[in-house]
Amino acid sequence: MDFEKIFLNNTELQFVWEILLRCLVMYILIIVFLRLSGKRGVRQLSIFEITIILSLGSAAGDPMFTEDIPILHAFLVLFSIIVLYRTTTYFMMKSKKIEQLLEGKPICIVEDGLLVTRDVKRELFSHDEFFAELRQQHVEHLGQVRVALLETNGSVSILFYDDDEIKYGLPLFPKAYTEIAYCKPDSKYACMHCGQIKHLQQIDEICSRCGEQHWTLAMKTKRI
Numbered sequence: 246m247d248f249e250k251i252f253l254n255n256t257e258l259q260f261v262w263e264i265l266l267r268c269l270v271m272y273i274l275i276i277v278f279l280r281l282s283g284k285r286g287v288r289q290l291s292i293f294e295i296t297i298i299l300s301l302g303s304a305a306g307d308p309m310f311t312e313d314i315p316i317l318h319a320f321l322v323l324f325s326i327i328v329l330y331r332t333t334t335y336f337m338m339k340s341k342k343i344e345q346l347l348e349g350k351p352i353c354i355v356e357d358g359l360l361v362t363r364d365v366k367r368e369l370f371s372h373d374e375f376f377a378e379l380r381q382q383h384v385e386h387l388g389q390v391r392v393a394l395l396e397t398n399g400s401v402s403i404l405f406y407d408d409d410e411i412k413y414g415l416p417l418f419p420k421a422y423t424e425i426a427y428c429k430p431d432s433k434y435a436c437m438h439c440g441q442i443k444h445l446q447q448i449d450e451i452c453s454r455c456g457e458q459h460w461t462l463a464m465k466t467k468r469i
């Protein structure tokens with residue numbers, strides 16, 4: 246067994262520096278691209294934890310089965326990624342500005358039972374994804390929700406109305422979220438794009454809040 250080859254494989258000092266520089270560049274690249282994707286964290290993992298997993302994963306895996314990558318290289322990568330991570334989190338803790346730049350800030354998706362459309366457009370966040378999150382937290386329609394925030398780690402925080410404050414709202418489950426084919430003057434309808442509630446004279450009325458013209462029957466059920 247050639248331990249010198251497994252651990253070092255004639256690594257020159259110059260290449261050690263090169264690895265450190267490569268790590269720095271790749272670390273920054275991964276974070277920038279994750280931020281550009283507009284995607285929030287995944288399942289409680291922040292963008293940084295995802296970056297760590299991505300970089301540690303490939304660094305740890307390659308030397309396991311590649312003959313000419315010595316363990317020293319993997320060690321250098323793991324070491325510099327951890328140092329970079331600790332440095333970033335340190336500065337994010339110290340400065341609110343850096344934290345917002347790197348992680349974004351929580352965005353308000355629902356306010357007073359209505360979708361906040363300006364933030365949704367800017368953040369490339371689709372209604373479908375958000376509706377799914379709300380459904381998983383047992384929200385049947387937006388009239389039950391006073392405020393819903395999309396946190397930087399991708400999770401959703403919800404404040405509910407009391408039972409007696411619940412208003413008419415946009416349904417979130419597929420069966421109820423269907424466009425109407427006719428309207429009755431005494432029923433309330435919800436704009437399928439922004440959640441605005443309205444009595445309709447005709448089914449293709451334009452929503453005064455967002456300019457769309459697709460309506461569904463509004464709901465007012467209580468939470469169970």
Ligand SMILES: [Zn+2]
Nearest residue numbers: 436439452455
């Ligand atoms: Zn609307």
